[in-house]
Amino acid sequence: MQSLTAFRKSLLSEMPDNPLGIVASPVRGYVWPTFRCSIGCAHCNFSSLPRLERGQRETIDPVQIADWLAEAKARTLILCGGGEPLDEPEFCERAIRRAGEHSLNVGIYTSGVSLSRPQAVEDYVETWRAALGSSHAWFALRLSIDTFHAERIGIAHLAEWITVVRRLAPDWRLSLRGLSLDGDMSVSELAGELGADLVPQGKRSVRLNLKDGTGITVERTGFVLDGRASLEQLARRGLRIPAAQGESLASWTRLVGRTRRIGRPLSRRLPVAKTRVDLEIHSDSAVHVLESQAFDLRLSSRSHTWREMTDLYYRDPLIHAVVIAGLALVAQCLREAIESGVADRGTVPFSIEQIRDPALLDRVTAMVVMALETVVPYPSEVSARAAAFLCA
Ligand code: SF4
Secondary structure (H helix, E strand, O other), rough: OOOHHHHHHHOOOOOOOOOOOOOOOOEEEEEOOOOOOOOOOOOOOOOOOOOOOOOOOOOOOHHHHHHHHHOOOOEEEEEOOOHHHHHHHHHHHHHHHHHOOOOOEEEEEEHHHHHHHOOOOOHHHHHHHHHHHOOOOOOEEEEEEOOHHHHHOOOHHHHHHHHHHHHHHHOEEEEEEEEEOOOHHHHHHHHHHHHEEEEEEOOOOEEEOOOOOOOEEEEOOOOOOOOOOOOOHHHHHOOOHHHHHHHHHHHHHHOOOOOOOOOOOOOOOOOOEEEEEEEEEEEOOOOEEEEOOOOOOOOOOOOOOOOHHHHHOOOOOOHHHHHHHHHHHHHHHHHHHHHHOOOOOOOOEEEOOOOOOOHHHHHHHHHHHHOOOOOOOHHHHHHHHHHHHHHH
């Protein structure tokens, strides 16, 4: 794991433990069994590949991470990506078993297919049910559906999952996750395959009403312009960002260009608040406050408890920024850095996670302190240090 930059180390040493009073325990741990994915969707915002990239190491252990989350007093363990969880079936089974022993709620977010380790849908469902044992906590399965997934793996497997889960595990929470894109017909096609009706449900979801009288929610999330995804790629497929979102996006594309990465300007506000923190635990064992963890402050679940991590994490002004204003405040600081030539145009504005330049990370940290000093009770030494950094 990286260590803090010199400036951030000095700043955090002056900072009280938890000046915002952020809640002690996380709610959800989003656990990545692997960085790899055998599917290879064109729009993958993780840029997942079937093999590890240079420098990537996978050290996560399913039993240890379930124990770690239970000790942190988290309520839920979600297996997701990063990569594709179904490419690591033994990891999933062992994590589910251990989470069940701790009475943690469990979820899996998946494409529904592994091209490297294919299995029958019945086998997944029966294995996971057996692993859960007599746990009374809930189990949630969320399947991805969009044009890009359909290009690679079709949609027939989704109809099969729905049928099998309804038959073998009717108590599971089953949902679908689509994209909020005009022209994406994948959900309509699945409805046709199932003989289901599609009923709008609020701004961001639709409901698939099945012939048996039950229904499944399809959440539509904002398109993430990171990794392999770009607006040009949507245009080539006849897909469009909805008009209302397109307007807010335009000022960012003017800044960095239509083919560049922007991050998550179209996402909902992250569930990181004073009263709620969710974590992402990557397959290298690093624990991230969701989308908020700078590269120099990522501690390993193998060497630190959550309590020990919060002693450092909750001092970081970047996490304070996300708690107070989501990624928008950090994006505004990065915009100013790009416009003034301090950051290059390849900078991803809506991403703390993608800031790789130590000098830029220091600058954005100092900018955030100055922006928050009237909201957060920072000691005068902290504000003075940030101000001096920006004047130097
Ligand atoms: S979007 Fe999901 S299924 Fe597609 S390549 Fe990325 S991790 Fe794999």
